[in-house]
Amino acid sequence: MVAATIDTLPHPFDPLDFEEIRLAIGIVKKAHGDVFFNVVSLHEPRKAEMTAWLESPETAPRPARIADVVVIAPEGKVYDGLVDLAGGKITKWELLDGLQPIITMEELQSVEHVCRTDPKVIEQCEISGVPKEDMHKVYCDPWTIGYDERHGSKVRLQQALMYYRPHPDDCQYQYPLDFCPIFDSVKQEIIDIDIPKVRRPLNKVQPINYHPAAVEKAGGFRKDLKPINITQPEGVSFKMAGREIEWQNWKFHIGFNYREGIVLNNITYNEKGTVRPIFYRLSLAEMVVPYGNPEHPHQRKHAFDLGEYGAGYMTNSLALGCDCKGSIHYLDAEFPTRSGEIRTIKNAICIHEEDSGILFKHTDFRDESVIVTRARKLIIQQIFTAANYEYAIQWIFHQDGTIQPEIKLTGILNTYTMNPGEDTKGWGTQVYPGVNAHNHQHLFCLRIDPNIDGPKNTVFVADAVRSDAPVGSAENFYGNAFYGKRTKLATTGESATDYDGFTSRTWEMANTNKLHPYSGKPVSYKLVSREVPPLLPKEGSLVWKRAGFARHAVHVTKYSDDQLWPAGRHVPQTSGEPSMGLPQWMGDGTESIDNADVVLWHTFGVTHIPAPEDFPVMPVEPITLLLRPRNFFTNNPVLDVPPSYSITPSQVAASGAGATDAADKMSKLAFGNGTGHANGHANGNGNGCCASGANGANGANGH
Numbered sequence: 001m002v003a004a005t006i007d008t009l010p011h012p013f014d015p016l017d018f019e020e021i022r023l024a025i026g027i028v029k030k031a032h033g034d035v036f037f038n039v040v041s042l043h044e045p046r047k048a049e050m051t052a053w054l055e056s057p058e059t060a061p062r063p064a065r066i067a068d069v070v071v072i073a074p075e076g077k078v079y080d081g082l083v084d085l086a087g088g089k090i091t092k093w094e095l096l097d098g099l100q101p102i103i104t105m106e107e108l109q110s111v112e113h114v115c116r117t118d119p120k121v122i123e124q125c126e127i128s129g130v131p132k133e134d135m136h137k138v139y140c141d142p143w144t145i146g147y148d149e150r151h152g153s154k155v156r157l158q159q160a161l162m163y164y165r166p167h168p169d170d171c172q173y174q175y176p177l178d179f180c181p182i183f184d185s186v187k188q189e190i191i192d193i194d195i196p197k198v199r200r201p202l203n204k205v206q207p208i209n210y211h212p213a214a215v216e217k218a219g220g221f222r223k224d225l226k227p228i229n230i231t232q233p234e235g236v237s238f239k240m241a242g243r244e245i246e247w248q249n250w251k252f253h254i255g256f257n258y259r260e261g262i263v264l265n266n267i268t269y270n271e272k273g274t275v276r277p278i279f280y281r282l283s284l285a286e287m288v289v290p291y292g293n294p295e296h297p298h299q300r301k302h303a304f305d306l307g308e309y310g311a312g313y314m315t316n317s318l319a320l321g322c323d324c325k326g327s328i329h330y331l332d333a334e335f336p337t338r339s340g341e342i343r344t345i346k347n348a349i350c351i352h353e354e355d356s357g358i359l360f361k362h363t364d365f366r367d368e369s370v371i372v373t374r375a376r377k378l379i380i381q382q383i384f385t386a387a388n389y390e391y392a393i394q395w396i397f398h399q400d401g402t403i404q405p406e407i408k409l410t411g412i413l414n415t416y417t418m419n420p421g422e423d424t425k426g427w428g429t430q431v432y433p434g435v436n437a438h439n440h441q442h443l444f445c446l447r448i449d450p451n452i453d454g455p456k457n458t459v460f461v462a463d464a465v466r467s468d469a470p471v472g473s474a475e476n477f478y479g480n481a482f483y484g485k486r487t488k489l490a491t492t493g494e495s496a497t498d499y500d501g502f503t504s505r506t507w508e509m510a511n512t513n514k515l516h517p518y519s520g521k522p523v524s525y526k527l528v529s530r531e532v533p534p535l536l537p538k539e540g541s542l543v544w545k546r547a548g549f550a551r552h553a554v555h556v557t558k559y560s561d562d563q564l565w566p567a568g569r570h571v572p573q574t575s576g577e578p579s580m581g582l583p584q585w586m587g588d589g590t591e592s593i594d595n596a597d598v599v600l601w602h603t604f605g606v607t608h609i610p611a612p613e614d615f616p617v618m619p620v621e622p623i624t625l626l627l628r629p630r631n632f633f634t635n636n637p638v639l640d641v642p643p644s645y646s647i648t649p650s651q652v653a654a655s656g657a658g659a660t661d662a663a664d665k666m667s668k669l670a671f672g673n674g675t676g677h678a679n680g681h682a683n684g685n686g687n688g689c690c691a692s693g694a695n696g697a698n699g700a701n702g703h
Helices: 018-032 047-055 105-117 119-128 132-137 212-217 305-309 542-546 582-586 649-653
Strands: 036-042 066-073 077-084 089-096 138-144 157-164 180-184 189-194 239-241 244-247 250-257 261-271 274-290 329-336 342-363 370-386 389-398 403-411 415-417 428-432 435-438 440-450 458-466 482-488 506-515 522-528 554-558 598-608 618-624 626-630 645-647
Touching: 018 036, 018 066, 018 077, 018 089, 018 329, 018 342, 036 250, 036 329, 105 119, 105 132, 105 138, 105 157, 105 180, 105 189, 119 132, 119 157, 119 180, 119 189, 132 138, 157 189, 250 329, 250 342, 250 370, 261 370, 261 389, 274 305, 274 389, 274 403, 274 542, 305 370, 403 440, 458 522, 458 554, 458 598, 506 598, 554 582, 598 618
Parallel strands: none
Antiparallel strands: 036 066, 066 077, 077 089, 138 157, 157 180, 180 189, 239 244, 244 250, 250 261, 261 274, 274 440, 329 342, 342 370, 370 389, 370 645, 389 403, 403 618, 403 626, 415 435, 428 435, 440 598, 458 482, 458 506, 506 522, 522 626, 554 598
């Protein structure tokens, strides 16, 4: 075996590879026999030692490769462990009491088979109108039970949301069944069935489907779409070294784990030769989807898709030309199976560039001298399927130093059956005859570990407010004065803040030890987020207790190595008493977070009142936010991006001599009936790609 060199060793932030996962599994099996493996993942390096190594990789000790392991032993006993891979030994092995680890894909898939063969489930299907011989047409979406006080948390349970599918190609969610079996994962059997007070027989409405054969039968696809091709004839503008990427002054590491999916580390920006740290770690750390129907057992429907199932475990294998178009670079993901084998998700992450419209532009109305510079963006994407819903998670990097996390929701509504003429009582919408889609929210928690020119940062809330001085006063005689008010969040208690659309509220992560030479303000990055609905379940509710991170839009805590997941490490079947994760870390609210190594937790999302347009499959609904530099750069940081076209006033006067023309020569007139040239500066009729055409008497003015 060839000895590893510095160049061949994995980066300390790299996910465990195939061999490392296999090694960890072997060490655990040797010590503890046959167990079910729920997690074998990178135990991230401690920040202090990792920072030292990043600053001096040639001389500082290299962080050890440690596997974070969670297993289920016989009789349902759950153990947390750490495995030192180089030393070949287990350094931690802890028996958990009353905690359930993440639900694996294999556990989810086993429920459906048991439901189809269970006599009690078959009986309820017959009562609903499904004949016994059609049990192969019965499907279920297994969810963790959330929390049910009848069963507690010591028994590992799932609830089965039941559906009938007349044909394998039919949309599963248009024929819901009205009862809910409870599945014991250890016994592998149905232990209970929740049956509603009002029975709702199987709906017999004609199906509505979205697959090609159904669309063709309903009239066919649109025939007026022409191809759009994305080409990069000279290749991409980014470079990859392992899992580290460099693009347009950005450099960062792309990690991936079973729970959060994409994790970005050590994010820096090279400003004219000075490498400036911005974020130590970014991830989508948790989410909760509370449903708004209070009738039993629907109160249990509030999925923590990351903490209960894992964005990594549920990740799609992405397809070239479909999920990602253009010149794509892919990264795979490797995870353990329950039995200790290893599964690979090919193309779990796609990386590509896209045109991003105008970066900046200005035209002088006097002579139509103009500069127009087009932008491009880099996208790091994964897509995961959580039963009925799809989530496309994009981390978009812009040339001007902006980072834009964006989530696109699609997939299919979670549905429940309803009787003809039944009143939904406002808790849902009939989206198709006999199909009730309940109101719900998608609330995501972004974990932001700022490193704004260094680890000592302070968070401010920023509001645009009117002057306190009254109209007619000396300070504000005409009443038009307003300003940007910045309020320091000095303690964890003060940091618990909410969005205010009236003041266009944002949050600033600042390094108060470094002031901008012009503005005199601290260098900072601003969180701009406008899609911030409050948690609608009431204070004291089950969801409010379990999803403590969603009580406010922003919380700030002092950094701690193992505080990664705001609903707690083990989420399934928690009661919320006490509230795990972020509420515990906030403490009594008195801890100082001023000029410290801090983490900002931001909850954002959408409240979804379903409509028929969302069925049988939902068009994408995007949710976006921005992390923007403020007082960070000396001036506009993208002046050095080559313009598509530039002509100065003096060049206009010289009839265009010396003008810069890098217009896209692939662009052309849509109908070919104009008199202007394709590059847009032959005359001023507005037909060219950059033509403004206000007075266009000659080639120079016509641009």
